[in-house]
Amino acid sequence: MARTPEGKRRSSRSRSGGKSSPVRIAFVIDGLVLVTAVLALAITLFLRPDARDWAIKSLAYGWAPVGLWLGALIFGLRYHTKSIARQWQWWVTAAAGVGIIIGVLSFFHPGFGVFADVSLGGRWGTILGGAPLSLGIAKLLIIAVLTPVVVFPKRVGPLYARAFEQVGQSARFVAEHPLLKRFRGAIAQKLKSRTEDAAGDSSAPEAITELTPEPSAVDPTVAAVAAVADGKPAQDDSPAQPEVIPGTPADTRSELSAIDGFVIDELSLYAEPVDPDPVSNPPWLLPAADLLTDPEPVESNEEALAATARLIEDTLASYGANVTVPDASIQSGPRLNRFGLDPGWLTDDKGGSDDQQDGDGGGRSRVRVQAILARQNDLALALKTPTIRIQPTIPGESLVGLEVPSLTPRRVGLKEVVESQAFVDCAAKGGLPVAIGLDIAGEPEVLDLAGLPHLLIAGATGTGKSVCLNSIVASLLVSKSPDEMRLLMVDPKGVELTPFDGLPHLAAPTVQEFKGFTESLKGLLSLMQQRYTRLAEAGARNIAGYNATAERRMPYVVLVVDELAELMLAGGREAEANLVRLAQMGRATGIHLMLATQRPTVDVVTGLLKANIATRIAFTVASQTDSRVILDVSGAEDLLGRGDMLLLENQSPQPRRVQGTFVDDGEVSRLVEFWRDPSQSRPPALEVELDEEEIDGEEIVDEEIDDADTDDLESEDDDAGDEETTDSESE
Template identity: 45%
Template sequence: MSVKLDLHPTTKKWIVGVFLVGVSMIMLLGFLNLAGPIGKMFTSESFQLLGWAAPVLPFIFLILGLIFFSSKERTIWASGILGSSFFILGLSAILDIVSQAGLKRGGAIGYWLAILPQKGFGAIASFIFFVSIVIVGLLLLFNYPASSEISDEDEDENGKQNSVVRWLKLVVFPLNRLKSMLFLISRPFLPKLSKPSLKSEPFISSSAPQFKVHKLEDEYDASSALKDKTNFDDEIKVRPAKLSVPYVMPPLNLLDEDRGKPTSGDIKANMHIIKRTLANFGIEVEMGEVAVGPTVTQYTLKPAEGVKLARITALSNDLSLALAAHPIRIEAPIPGRSLVGIEIPNHAVTLVRLRNLLENEQFQGSQYRLNFALGRDVAGNPVFSALEKMPHLLIAGATGTGKTIALNSLLISLLYRNPPSILRFLLVDPKRVEFPVYNGTPHLLTPVIVDVQKTINALRWAVKEMDRRFDILAGVKARDIGMYNRELKRGQEPMPYIVIIIDELADLMAARGKEVEAVIVRLAQMARAVGIHLVVATQRPSVEVITGLIKANITSRMAFQVASQIDSRTIVDNAGAEKLLGNGDMLFMSAESSKPRRLQGAYISEKEVKRVVEFLKRDFEPEYDSEILDPQKATSGDFNGGEDVFGDEDPLYEEAKRLVIQARKASASYLQRRLRIGYARAARLLDILEERRIIGPGEGAKPRDILIGSSDNLINDDQSDMEEDNE
């Protein structure tokens, strides 16, 4: 009877890695004559076959073992094995070519590999050919595209690249890659290391070797777009982060894998109960397929002709009673299908780990830079989206339902796709406990912002940066940031994307509601083309926080579990979020589909977040921009969304004040009629008067109170006017 070992993929990978490292150690001992007669025999045979290339074998096996430890992708393993073969065979052939006649320093293999090329092309051409084979072997072994790493950031003002820096990078990168492999293996056993202090220089880095990001194909002729234009580099305030060593994306080994499988219960029995319960109320249905997801199981059914869907949805509580399951959600109809879906909670749920989603080909092969993992749908299929398509995202739900984990998943997904030269973050955390772990990440423009006033300054700076970027795009006739970056001349710095993430909007709206709403609305309306994207989260989905203007301009939304149907309609304009299960169960609505889609959000633990952040902080120092939080430099003169407009700049303020005091009443319609202005300006004048305590706050249909007397105030005004005339 055969016994089948059901080993975890990680266990298999470590077994192979340990075996290869062990073999390398034994081979090394054999070459040192410390492995007994068998080791001595192996050493002798190796020298006969490979000649002087034989001592390289232990190191080749060691590197292969480290590759198996540090990568899960089978393509990486295959390239490592193929590259090591090319390297060792090419080296033995080179040694045979350069050896004197009859010595065979490349061994028997080197001799037979080199003899035919030498007879056909000569020694020099054969030498060049096998050197090329050795270089290709090294590139495959380290999975290193040298041309993409040696980019244009080292070019001087004359456009000539420093050749010393270029060749140093060819040597440094494999060593840096080897260091990363060793760190991943030894990380559980190492003490906490202090962060090295490195100065930052402007750097345009490339994608990680472990992670393939397909760039958008050029759609325009870039040869002449920027040649005759003014150089706008000095105007770009957000510059790529300056890195003193080549940027390496964090490996997926830092994240945990999926564990366990969901348990849906007795599917056949549930199908029978659903059909019988509906039949008891006079509704005939035909049961369809069943999809088992990580959190819920969806039972599909097709009602008989003439049956109103409202009759089925009205039986939600009766089905919940019959199935002994709560809560259940009825999707009628399923988008794109002539079926009704009944979603029943699983008996045992499973976490949707972020790592398995990031390993998916849909994520790795995406053409979008800001692609990120959302989770899995009710059928267990992975779901991804991109901020370029959204272009902004609103997240809402009750406390503890998964909002912060969703933000962490979005952040880590973006960090796995983009170096600091491509993406920068502004993180706002009024709660002060969620985002501080990201402090020190090279992608941050500022430390995590926790103060309300600094948040206002940062948002105003973002509006100013948006206007500046529009001027730059207009100057080079580029439609958007993607077209601008594709048409850059060699040596020019790209325009990085900026993602602004606000973890709790309610706190900001309570403190400075009008200013925050105005700047968010303006960014949401215009910032997409220049690569600035908003991600806003709140645990209080009320109309005071998620105002009509914010909803109208942020069409992509995530709704986690909420307390009432009213809150659900506030977020996604539909009921259903009140029936979610929590723990990452959500409804996602994008601009592409007006109907929410149920997903189980991607999960990432705090430990995983810390691993990724520590990996990024080991070699790179952040480069913060102090101007962003400076109130004087952040304020834009032509921006009318902040408190700048609530002052005496309005020439009608004094006249409005006199009219209100004399008439002893204050309303927008009264000021509209007397001053012949629009409603928006009249309402703004009322806000100014209320702020300066001339009138009281509005109380529904009741008239506002006039807080100061008419005669005293007018006398004071006349006296002040006379004093000003005398001066």
């Protein structure tokens, strides 16, 4: 009996459905296995930080292309095994493409967070690409070129042969071009003439072969340093003549930047023998504290503090958090008052504890610290202040700290900290005393820059960052002479540090351009290496040990940068690498960094920079994110501004509150005028030159010293200059 078409279709559907049913089940099982594997992997990475760190550091973002390739391979092996065997060449080519992608990712280094030590391609990506960039690109090109030849030799081999043939013909055509021949001949003739000129000039050293630039091409900074070498003030605009450095031709001095000349001066000083009978110079006179403004008087407000303490107790008690404020725990500072809160006993209506009860129901428990922290806004409302800060624990005490703005704030003067015993003791030990301010108890906060050994300052505009930097520089000028410390200042804005121009402490005029900043970093790196050589020869471990026995002392060198963000964005990885190297190795040689920025972002304050600068100061910032970038904790976003800061250093695990010192323009001017005063023990111009040479290596040859700016001793200066020239020629 014949079947109808409809019956045939039903029969066909039934047969196909029965055949596809096992296939559908297999798909469901595969899907469940895949979901289970993904969930297991996610849970493992979430619960095992070591596994998560290994995954990030191994491939980082390279797991994305690797995962796609592996997923496609597993799918093919599961359902299309024969196609993979037939098309293995394309799978190998895809694997090479994945490797190239991972190598390209290795060229990018965020430098913060989990990527502080690895690139976006992880450690495996660094093997395929990595630094230096040229080598990484070469390795990826080799993979891209050789893979097709290995996989498809019959197809690609003839194409490569024809391509190389075309390249050879093009190179031969270019090499035989008449214009190129004439160009090569001109270059050969020029090199030959230069070689003959160099051989004929017996006075010029072989190490320096550059030509003298035109006077118009000389950088103003270089001209200023050359003017100082000729006995003129650094700020003089008159034309300067190049300085003759022992062992260096006079026509090459104008090509040197200020810091390069500074380094060469010290290196040439190392080669000079010590004069057995040097000229004795009177010591430098340090400025008196009377040049600074007297501090404001301190007003007593014990009654107001006691009333505030009772108000705090009543406010928290009204919310069920019983605390007591011992009178001994109340500390009054210039801008803030801190009250120590002792958590009391918490009981319920039945006389028992809310959290813990004895068997008879009469147990008690302490008020939780979290309950006090939760009432921060209520306390601010009761105290009629917009902002307060609660410390969960006061260091060294079993009290909760409550910081409240003072009703009678006062300004902290630099003189108040400079005259403190802590500052005097630090200066007497030979360190670099830095006047930070007064802490919340009104005690002076003094740091030794030589022991820090570097300092990072960050904060929004108008919060006191630049004032703090000026105060630190002023405190160094009060305690250190140019024989003991030299300064190198970088100020891209050109208004914050320029008032210090003309100081004999300056190794070079204030740098305002990015080019000068990079030259300064390179010069300091050269100086650091030469100082390490001197320390090794003397058998000393650091600058303090060297100066204890050396006839020529090494002065400390402090690099002061006012706006780091502009320089970091312009210099990129090169500027960061140089700063990090100085921060890592500069301490032993007496080179210290003071960096300030108003943009505390991860591209400016990088992870490497923070890792090597442990001492950091944060002024008011815009958000908790910026605070964490500087201090690794929040809190700087709630500061009061105008010098209110959080100070983090090695000795304290948590940042502490400090009110910074204030120095006005008049105090800075008086300090600068004091050091520039001609009645000092040595003339300013010669002091600058001598101390410049001293920075890069050791002390200065004192035969060269005499009053160069004094008219009645001008002839003596000429004789001294002639004697120095004769000595250098004989050497």
